[in-house]
Amino acid sequence: MAQMQTQRLGFIGLGEDTVSACLSMLKIIDGRSSVHWSQATPAMADVLMVSSLQEAQTSQDDLSQKPCIVIYPSSEEKPASAFALPHPFRVMQLLDVLDEVLRSLDTSSSHAEHNREVSESEGNSSLPSVDFCASLYRVINNKGSTELYSSQSPEGLLLVKPGSHRFYARPALLHALSAGPVSFSPLSPSSEPVSEGMVPRPLFELAWLTGANHCNDLLPWLDEDSHFKLSRWPSAAALNKSRQLLSLCALMTRRALTLSELKTLSHCDDKALYHFINACEISGLLVSQVRPPSAIAPSVQAGAEHHRLGGMIKGLRTRLGLS
Structure with a gap:
């Protein structure tokens, strides 16, 4: 033992x-x-x-x-x-x-070490590792931090300033991020200035784009048996006005739900749901509870809940001009 x-x-x-x-x-x-x-x-x-x-x-x-x-x-x-x-x-x-x-x-510690070993043994630098997501999670959730952090990638320098909820990158790096996986080193404190030509973007967008590489499962430190809730809405622009993702936002800001409840009510597939939850976790918007909250409604009420939320989503889409 x-x-x-x-x-x-x-x-x-x-x-x-x-x-x-x-x-x-x-x-x-x-x-x-x-x-x-x-x-x-x-x-x-x-x-x-x-x-x-x-x-x-x-x-x-x-x-x-x-x-x-x-x-x-x-x-x-x-x-x-x-x-x-x-x-x-x-x-x-x-x-x-x-x-x-x-x-x-x-x-x-252990996940970072595991990813370093995988990188060294396989020589694979084409995909971002959990190391970067873990470092992004730490700097975003270090609420008292006013520092600037940097990460290197083959497509250029990335700067993150959690105090202003922004990251900074040149257009070429932003384009590469939108197009597919980018390999980043873990974030570390930096004295690099935000140089001319670097574009400020919301931090949730970075969490969303990098989280796309971890959509087959929840992040290693999240428990699948938890109930998940959002502390506030993420940046809607990063979600590309997706009806299913907007539905998830509405569901999870109201109360904590299990993975199976979220799948049933939002009609999201596993990859989209894991992607969304991971991005919200990294950006500090996710509240997870392993113990079932007393506010969880019985499953027999799921149909009525879905009907009420359907009306909410319809009204939200109308205000966004998506109907």
């Missing part, structure tokens, strides 16, 4: 009572989580648990590249962070957020 992996958790700006309570909870969930969690100094930790009062300071030092769980008072609004916990928190809330962090760590 393989030895259980250990991840180190560091605490910044949290009171002794909070740290003690968290360590006690870690003992409770030990065995229920896929890894063993131990305490470490922030510098040696794999994951940080940070007070919301210290979040800004953390993002400015050498710890900014580590996954960060922001602890905020339950009386305040949830901060715009990839991972957050209201204080006081319960054991299952802690387990859920740690599992989310593990999925992101898995993306940035």
